[in-house]
Amino acid sequence: MAGAIGIHVSHDEQGRRIIAHPEADTITREALIGRARALVPALRQRARRCEEAERLLPETARDFTEAGFFRIVQPKRFGGFEMGLDVLEEVVIEVGRGCGSSAWTLAILGGHSWWTALFPEEGQEEIFGEDGHVIMATNLSGNGRCRRVPGGYELSGRFIYLSGCDIANWLCVGAMLAEAGNSDPPWFYLAIRPEEATILDDWHMLGLRGTGSKSVLVEKVFVPERRALPQALVQAQEMPGRYVHPNPLYATPMLAFLSIETTGAAVGIALQAVEALEELALAKPVRRREAEAGASGFQVSVPSFRRHLAEAKSKAEAARTLLLNEARRLMATMREYAPAGRKMTPDEMTEYSLNCARLVDLCVQAVDHAFAAGGTSSTFDGHPLERCFRDIRTLSTHNVYRMDLMAERWSQARFPGAAQT
Amino acid sequence: MTLANSGQIAVSVDAAGRRILTHPEAATITREALVERARAMVPVLRERAPRCEAARQLLPETVEDFERAGFFRICQPKRFGGFEMGLDVLEAVLVEIARGCASSAWTLGILAGHAWWAAQFPEAGQEEIFGLDGVARLPTGIFGRGGRARRVAGGYELSGRWAYQSGCDAANWYGCGALLEAEDGGQPQGITFIVKASDGYIEDDWHVLGMRGTGSKTVVVEHAFVPESRALLLRDVEAAETPGSKVHANPLYSIPLMAFISVEVTGAAVGCALQAAEALDELGRTKPVRARGGGGGETAATHMSLPSFRRRLAESKTLAEAAKTLLLSEAERVMELGRETKAAGRKFTREEIAEITLRQARIIDLSVRAVDEAFAAAGTSATVTGHPIERCLRDVHMMSTHRVLSMDQAAETWGLAHYGL
Numbered sequence: 001m002a003g004a005i006g007i008h009v010s011h012d013e014q015g016r017r018i019i020a021h022p023e024a025d026t027i028t029r030e031a032l033i034g035r036a037r038a039l040v041p042a043l044r045q046r047a048r049r050c051e052e053a054e055r056l057l058p059e060t061a062r063d064f065t066e067a068g069f070f071r072i073v074q075p076k077r078f079g080g081f082e083m084g085l086d087v088l089e090e091v092v093i094e095v096g097r098g099c100g101s102s103a104w105t106l107a108i109l110g111g112h113s114w115w116t117a118l119f120p121e122e123g124q125e126e127i128f129g130e131d132g133h134v135i136m137a138t139n140l141s142g143n144g145r146c147r148r149v150p151g152g153y154e155l156s157g158r159f160i161y162l163s164g165c166d167i168a169n170w171l172c173v174g175a176m177l178a179e180a181g182n183s184d185p186p187w188f189y190l191a192i193r194p195e196e197a198t199i200l201d202d203w204h205m206l207g208l209r210g211t212g213s214k215s216v217l218v219e220k221v222f223v224p225e226r227r228a229l230p231q232a233l234v235q236a237q238e239m240p241g242r243y244v245h246p247n248p249l250y251a252t253p254m255l256a257f258l259s260i261e262t263t264g265a266a267v268g269i270a271l272q273a274v275e276a277l278e279e280l281a282l283a284k285p286v287r288r289r290e291a292e293a294g295a296s297g298f299q300v301s302v303p304s305f306r307r308h309l310a311e312a313k314s315k316a317e318a319a320r321t322l323l324l325n326e327a328r329r330l331m332a333t334m335r336e337y338a339p340a341g342r343k344m345t346p347d348e349m350t351e352y353s354l355n356c357a358r359l360v361d362l363c364v365q366a367v368d369h370a371f372a373a374g375g376t377s378s379t380f381d382g383h384p385l386e387r388c389f390r391d392i393r394t395l396s397t398h399n400v401y402r403m404d405l406m407a408e409r410w411s412q413a414r415f416p417g418a419a420q421t
Numbered sequence: 422m423t424l425a426n427s428g429q430i431a432v433s434v435d436a437a438g439r440r441i442l443t444h445p446e447a448a449t450i451t452r453e454a455l456v457e458r459a460r461a462m463v464p465v466l467r468e469r470a471p472r473c474e475a476a477r478q479l480l481p482e483t484v485e486d487f488e489r490a491g492f493f494r495i496c497q498p499k500r501f502g503g504f505e506m507g508l509d510v511l512e513a514v515l516v517e518i519a520r521g522c523a524s525s526a527w528t529l530g531i532l533a534g535h536a537w538w539a540a541q542f543p544e545a546g547q548e549e550i551f552g553l554d555g556v557a558r559l560p561t562g563i564f565g566r567g568g569r570a571r572r573v574a575g576g577y578e579l580s581g582r583w584a585y586q587s588g589c590d591a592a593n594w595y596g597c598g599a600l601l602e603a604e605d606g607g608q609p610q611g612i613t614f615i616v617k618a619s620d621g622y623i624e625d626d627w628h629v630l631g632m633r634g635t636g637s638k639t640v641v642v643e644h645a646f647v648p649e650s651r652a653l654l655l656r657d658v659e660a661a662e663t664p665g666s667k668v669h670a671n672p673l674y675s676i677p678l679m680a681f682i683s684v685e686v687t688g689a690a691v692g693c694a695l696q697a698a699e700a701l702d703e704l705g706r707t708k709p710v711r712a713r714g715g716g717g718g719e720t721a722a723t724h725m726s727l728p729s730f731r732r733r734l735a736e737s738k739t740l741a742e743a744a745k746t747l748l749l750s751e752a753e754r755v756m757e758l759g760r761e762t763k764a765a766g767r768k769f770t771r772e773e774i775a776e777i778t779l780r781q782a783r784i785i786d787l788s789v790r791a792v793d794e795a796f797a798a799a800g801t802s803a804t805v806t807g808h809p810i811e812r813c814l815r816d817v818h819m820m821s822t823h824r825v826l827s828m829d830q831a832a833e834t835w836g837l838a839h840y841g842l
């Protein structure tokens with residue numbers, strides 16, 4: 001695949017391998033957004049099949065690869081474009097206008113080439129490999145167990161919700177170090193090959209079905225030290241990768257990055273619903289009783305329809321503006337903080353989560369308005385409004401977007417020690 | 422279809438030579454007994470709910486249970502084998518049934534409610550429709566205008582298609598609205614029929630977001646003969662001057678159609694909300710809270726320990742219970758208004774009818790909010806296919822798209838009536 005897009009491998013003065021994507025110096029934000037926009041009709045046409053397959057479709061994965069979408073926030077040294085999170089979000093939003101599941105999966109997999117860049121240099125060299133084609137599915141919540149063995153760790157565990165695992169060439173999971181007598185054991189993010197794990201077919205959900213966020217089972221897999229990222233370093237914003245890549249992007253705290261990463265999918269879904277409703281305005285006839293009330297012809301002539309459309313549209317567009325603002329604010333903050341060695345405080349970090357939960361809530365409201373105006377005929381299987389409803393609701397249950405949890409997390413960071421329950 | 426109770430109906434002839442069907446419980450049945458029977462079915466309905474969804478129809482065993490319990494006969498005239506009880510009793514039963522399965526409750530509301538509708542028809546028609554066993558189960562597209570009718574000797578010839586015929590699989594009659602061609606070339610007028618189920622067929626097109634088990638498929642009738650006795654002019658329905666209102670002395674049968682059908686199925690939404698609140702309550706005791714910080718493993722604490730969870734549960738529970746109180750109070754008020762207007766020899770005003778519908782839309786809205794609160798508190802694990810909260814979300818939002826029950830429609834209709842516009 002990489003050969004087809006002309007990856008150039010060379011070595012610099014220090015003998016380090018340099019992987020160069022042919023577009024690395026010429027690609028622009030506008031070009032990427034244009035490519036994403038051009039994919040929307042195909043994504044809409046594939047959306048139902050993507051849901052039924054319960055995974056990202058192979059042809060969509062191929063389209064994303066060819067468009068360079070997985071490389072947006074990937075280091076240039078390893079074949080990426082090294083652009084900001086705001087560019088990734090703009091692309092994800094456009095993709096989400098076509099298919100919410102594909103957008104979510106792209107956000108996860110595209111975002112995780114940034115995550116890979118936080119690992120020790122040797123590990124990055126291995127994971128990015130010869131061509132920089134890294135598709136990494138993750139569960140970073142640390143439910144696994146590992147023990148020290150010579151040269152690394154032995155990993156076991158069962159991990160849920162690994163979006164995109166079917167097409168991944170790497171997996172990354174969190175695991176606690178099993179050590180006798182340690183009440184606060186250290187834990188690690190460990191990268192392994194998908195062949196070393198078993199994927200369980202257990203993603204049968206309300207929505208975002210096409211993300212294929214299945215469970216994986218890992219039993220006694222050896223992970224070398226170089227593919228272990230200590231959680232303590234991530235927590236301290238001292239990831240090894242920030243000293244490998246000078247770009248402040250790689251000094252960004254995990255929580256802030258991940259809060260924003262998938263939010264573009266929510267915004268895209270909301271915009272998709274608005275567009276679907278707008279189409280109904282001039283396509284769906286009004287019925288007799290409305291016609292008697294002075295309406296005529298199509299839904300656009302019904303005052304409550306126009307109100308719902310205006311509500312949905314303005315909420316979805318506000319969410320888009322807010323998201324891009326958050327992503328750009330994060331990038332600007334890192335440009336200021338990273339060179340000075342300044343770390344983000346917990347309340348600065350959790351504010352990104354809180355703001356993203358708020359704007360996902362706006363997206364839910366936008367879709368609800370579209371759904372209310374769409375009527376029963378929009379609830380049939382395969383109708384975009386029906387799918388957007390299920391997708392946005394499922395997305396809103398992600399812990400990062402639950403206002404209940406984020407309000408609490410932010411409050412406790414803002415008032416440390418004082419806001420105990 | 423064979424029916425558990427059909428053999429128990431006593432058939433006699435009164436002094437005027439009219440055939441009288443008497444249900445063995447007609448003189449003794451109470452509201453409390455019916456509600457208790459419904460409550461006792463909740464566990465089995467919960468167990469059947471996934472199968473009911475998958476079958477996309479009211480399960481035959483549930484039809485049999487409802488028939489045995491007498492639920493289809495609640496609003497049916499005593500003379501034709503019914504209990505002749507009020508809408509308040511029907512709704513109290515539906516609320517309990519929907520605590521188990523909203524689709525089954527909705528379908529019961531439609532089929533039981535339409536035994537009342539059959540009682541609006543000319544006496545000879547009712548005698549035919551209720552037959553010898555008093556089994557009249559009919560979904561209806563009363564205003565459907567999905568059909569065209571023309572006069573023929575002794576009646577009409579009817580053709581058409583009617584979407585959303587909840588419970589059609591369990592029906593022995595279909596209600597079908599049509600436009601009657603004017604013989605003199607003038608404006609066609611609205612007419613509504615009751616057609617033998619054997620004179621039509623079902624198109625299996627109910628593949629939708631929620632309320633899947635209602636089997637609200639399309640019914641098709643082609644060139645069927647319908648006798649005069651099974652026809653009603655919509656003009657007479659809208660003027661609340663139906664032949665049936667003169668056949669039965671009970672004021673129940675003088676309630677205007679829009680008032681009756683606005684209340685008819687609301688219990689399904691209210692019960693659905695209670696079901697979600699109960700499922701959430703249970704989850705508070707069973708769902709573990711993940712540990713904060715390192716490890717991300719599970720703790721001994723369950724969700725009841727989270728203030729935000731308790732708040733959501735309190736919101737959900739009070740919204741659902743308020744909806745129940747309002748529904749039962751409103752159903753009683755409608756019955757009282759029926760008695761009052763009949764005694765005074767007056768009709769319900771346009772505004773009175775619109776207010777009944779508006780209040781039902783408000784109750785549906787409270788039910789939707791109760792389920793939304795439960796969904797927000799329950800997390801991603803409650804979005805797995807088959808989880809009650811996932812099903813309640815789909816079901817209640819689906820119900821909220823029903824035209825009669827949507828706030829948009831109800832608010833506008835009421836506003837116009839209120840100002841006499």
